Amino acid sequence: MGSGSTAPRAKMVLATLGIAALTAVQPAPVPLGQGGVAHAQDGPQSLADLSDRLIDSVVNISTSQRVSGGERNVPRPRLPEGSPFQEFFDEFFDSLPDGEGRGRGERSVQSLGSGFVIDAEEGIIVTNNHVIADADEVVANFNDGSSITAEIIGTDPKTDLAVLKIDPSENPDMQAVPLGDSEAMRVGDWVLAIGNPFGLGGSVSVGIVSAFGRDINSGPYDNFIQTDAAINRGNSGGPLFNMNGEVIGINTAIISPSGGSIGIGFAIPTDLAIGVIEQLREFGETRRGWLGVRIQQVTDDIAESLGMDQTMGALVAGVIEGGPVDDGSIEPGDVIITFDGKPVETMRELPRIVAESPVGKEVDVVVLRDGEEQTVQVTLGRLEDGEQLALTAEPAGEDGGEAVETVELFGMTLAELGDAQREQFGISDEVSGGVVVTAVEEGSAAANRGVAAGDVIVEIAQESVSTPADVEEAITALQESDRRNALLMLAGTDGALRFVTIRID
Numbered sequence: 046m047g048s049g050s051t052a053p054r055a056k057m058v059l060a061t062l063g064i065a066a067l068t069a070v071q072p073a074p075v076p077l078g079q080g081g082v083a084h085a086q087d088g089p090q091s092l093a094d095l096s097d098r099l100i101d102s103v104v105n106i107s108t109s110q111r112v113s114g115g116e117r118n119v120p121r122p123r124l125p126e127g128s129p130f131q132e133f134f135d136e137f138f139d140s141l142p143d144g145e146g147r148g149r150g151e152r153s154v155q156s157l158g159s160g161f162v163i164d165a166e167e168g169i170i171v172t173n174n175h176v177i178a179d180a181d182e183v184v185a186n187f188n189d190g191s192s193i194t195a196e197i198i199g200t201d202p203k204t205d206l207a208v209l210k211i212d213p214s215e216n217p218d219m220q221a222v223p224l225g226d227s228e229a230m231r232v233g234d235w236v237l238a239i240g241n242p243f244g245l246g247g248s249v250s251v252g253i254v255s256a257f258g259r260d261i262n263s264g265p266y267d268n269f270i271q272t273d274a275a276i277n278r279g280n281s282g283g284p285l286f287n288m289n290g291e292v293i294g295i296n297t298a299i300i301s302p303s304g305g306s307i308g309i310g311f312a313i314p315t316d317l318a319i320g321v322i323e324q325l326r327e328f329g330e331t332r333r334g335w336l337g338v339r340i341q342q343v344t345d346d347i348a349e350s351l352g353m354d355q356t357m358g359a360l361v362a363g364v365i366e367g368g369p370v371d372d373g374s375i376e377p378g379d380v381i382i383t384f385d386g387k388p389v390e391t392m393r394e395l396p397r398i399v400a401e402s403p404v405g406k407e408v409d410v411v412v413l414r415d416g417e418e419q420t421v422q423v424t425l426g427r428l429e430d431g432e433q434l435a436l437t438a439e440p441a442g443e444d445g446g447e448a449v450e451t452v453e454l455f456g457m458t459l460a461e462l463g464d465a466q467r468e469q470f471g472i473s474d475e476v477s478g479g480v481v482v483t484a485v486e487e488g489s490a491a492a493n494r495g496v497a498a499g500d501v502i503v504e505i506a507q508e509s510v511s512t513p514a515d516v517e518e519a520i521t522a523l524q525e526s527d528r529r530n531a532l533l534m535l536a537g538t539d540g541a542l543r544f545v546t547i548r549i550d
Contacts, residue, residue, distance in 0.1 A: 092237055096249045099290055101188045102222040105241040106158040106172050106195075106209075106282060108180035159240035159283030160185065160209065161292065163322070165221040168213035171322060172282030173297055174200045177207050185211055187219070188247050199325030203264050205297055206318055207282075208325040222284060224322075225291025227270065227314035230254050238274040238296055238310075240283030250275035252308070259311060261298060266397045269311040270294045276310035285312040320401055333428035334402035336384075336410075337368020338375060339542065342392040346546035350506065350532035351380065352416050358382040359392040361412075362534075363542040368431060374421040375412060377534060377542055378507040382418070383411035400428060415507060452513035454520065455547050456489020457482050459513040462501055470499035475540025479503040480510050494545045496535065503542070504534035524549055 158176030163169050170185055177183050183195045193216060195209040213219060230236075231254065238250045252274030259269040272285060276296050285294035294312025301307050324331050340359040348356040358380040364370055375381070381389055385408040389395050402408060404427045411420050452459045460466060462481045470481070479501040485492050502510055505519040506528075523531050530546040537543070 092249065092251055095237065095286075095288070095290055096239070099222060099237075099284075099286060100239055100247055100249070101218075102162045102220045103188070103239040103247070103283060104160045104162065104170060105186040105244075105246040106160045106170075106176050107155065107184045107186060107192075108158075108177055109155045109182045110180050156180075157241055157244050157279050158281045159279065159296070161239075161282075161284040162219055162221045163224060163292075165219045166213060168211040168219070169326065170195060170209040170211065171295065171318075172207050172209060173295065174202050174205045174207045176282045177209070178202075183209060185209065186246065187216060189218075191216055199329040201321050201325060201331050203331070204266055204313060204317065204321050205264065206295065206313065206321050206325070208322055222286075223291050224315045224319055225287055225289065225293045227293040227316045230257075230270070230287065230293055232256060235288050236272055236274055236293070237286045237288070238272070238276055238280065238283060239286070240276070240280035240296060242275075242277035242279040244279060255309075257314075260393060261300075261311060263298065266317065266400060267393075268314060268317055268397060269297070270314050272310050272312060273308040274310060275306045275308075276312075277306050278304060280310075317397070317401075331429065332404050333400040334404055334406065334425040335369065335428040335431040336375075336395075336399050336423065337365040337370050337426060337431055338381075339363040339365070340381070340392055340395060341543055343380060344546070346530045347532055347544060350528065350530040350546050351413070353380070353413065357391070358389050358413065359395040360544055362544060365431060369423055369426045370421075374423060375410065376414070378504060378544075379412040379414050381410060381412050383409075385409060399425070452517060454513075454516060455549070456486035456491040457496060458484040459502070459516055461512050470538055472499060472501065472538050473540045476501050476503075476536045476538075478509075478511055479536060480513055480516055490547050494547055496533075496545060496547075499538045501536040502533055503536050506532055507534075520549055 156176070158172060160170045160172035160176070163171055177197055177200070180197075183197060184192050185195045186192045193211045195211045198208050198210050200207040234254045236252060236254055238252070240248060242248050252272050254270060255273050256271040257268075259271045260267040261269060270285065270293070272294070274285065276283075276299050280296045281298075283296045284292040285296055287293050293315050295315075295318055296310060296312045298311045299306060300309040300311075321331060339362045341362045343353075343356055343358050343360050345356050347360060361375060361377055361379045361381065363377055364375060381395060383389060384395060384398050385402060385406075387398050389398070402425055404425060407422055407424050409420050410423050411418055413419075459480050460483050462472070462476070462479055466472065466481045466483065472481070482491070482496060482498055482500045482502065484498050485496055502516060504510065505516060506523060508519060510516050510519060520531055529548060531549045533545050533547060535543055535545060
């Protein structure tokens, strides 16, 4: 949103009910393929037959939630009969929603979204988690006008998916749609969206796949399909079909300066959703694989400092105590380049690959350590257990050495880590050793990399350091090896590890 004369900025919005203009989509006529439906590479002349076959499987999801009126609720003022203000106040309070502004009672909040049937015999419906989050009642409204109360059997906020169940006997003619292979789609393939935009149920729009692998920072496993098919508020949870009538995505979000479609919509690919849906149906919750490491991106500077031929993989910044690799099989400073036979091209790929792996599975992990590839075997834990472990982990023991020397290097003033420094900077017992940064010169190489007073240098070029002299020796050795960058492992005051590179040439 903009202000003043500034043009409105595009914003990410979940495709739930709102108000905006609708835009018609009208593809140019082209020859049909076999069976009256165009091949994926051809533009369809008409989608009437396909839409007619699919539309009864798509439902409108309506939810209601009772919320407290809060401080906004004030009683209607008592006025003398015939007061000149009586009509004004009556008009104002009567225009408010039930319960709002009429005392401190509860009021009902309603929202609309979309969903689709994947199992008619069991009455299973898929939608977005944000469509039904915190709802007291969920109702599935079918295209034939019937409405059936739905039970929430499982939700997953991380992928924004939810699975509902209705009594199939209440709609014996209910039809399911199949889940297709989203990885078989290509940029430019035609897709069809059916949903409930702005409460206008049974709306059909058509477009193409615009891109794959979009990360919109909505969750840890973002891997969205981008489409220009018209998706608006209220389309959330609705299906994105291929031209064979298979669901290849679940419509979730749009980028828009106004809240309406501008041709940039995002759908959860079915290849990511299928495993989550199966777990929610079976267990009512997710059971994701867990490696037990904290990771960060491998930048060009980090790759150069580690002597890597290309920038790839996920850099291990820390290992969770009590996790699957707390046995030393994977260490801070390792770069994970392959997991269970799948290459790890970027950091953000690893969490998704691990999460899709079964709990308890033994996998091979290829890491780059000290310039050499090593393969280690790891038995995966469960992510949901690991999240609790990370919150309750006991702090490590303290190393109480006193500062005996200081050094200035690349804009940093360095000292040994002792009790005085711990107290001065509030350094956690999680940091058991290293060289503390007591000051950083503004505009220096260290400051430009985000190094701050209180950070502790734990390693340089994957070698431990405990004194400022160790730091000087490590930097000198790198310079003599014609290295342009030094890779520093830093511990924050809370013990969280990260890697930074500093130019040393």
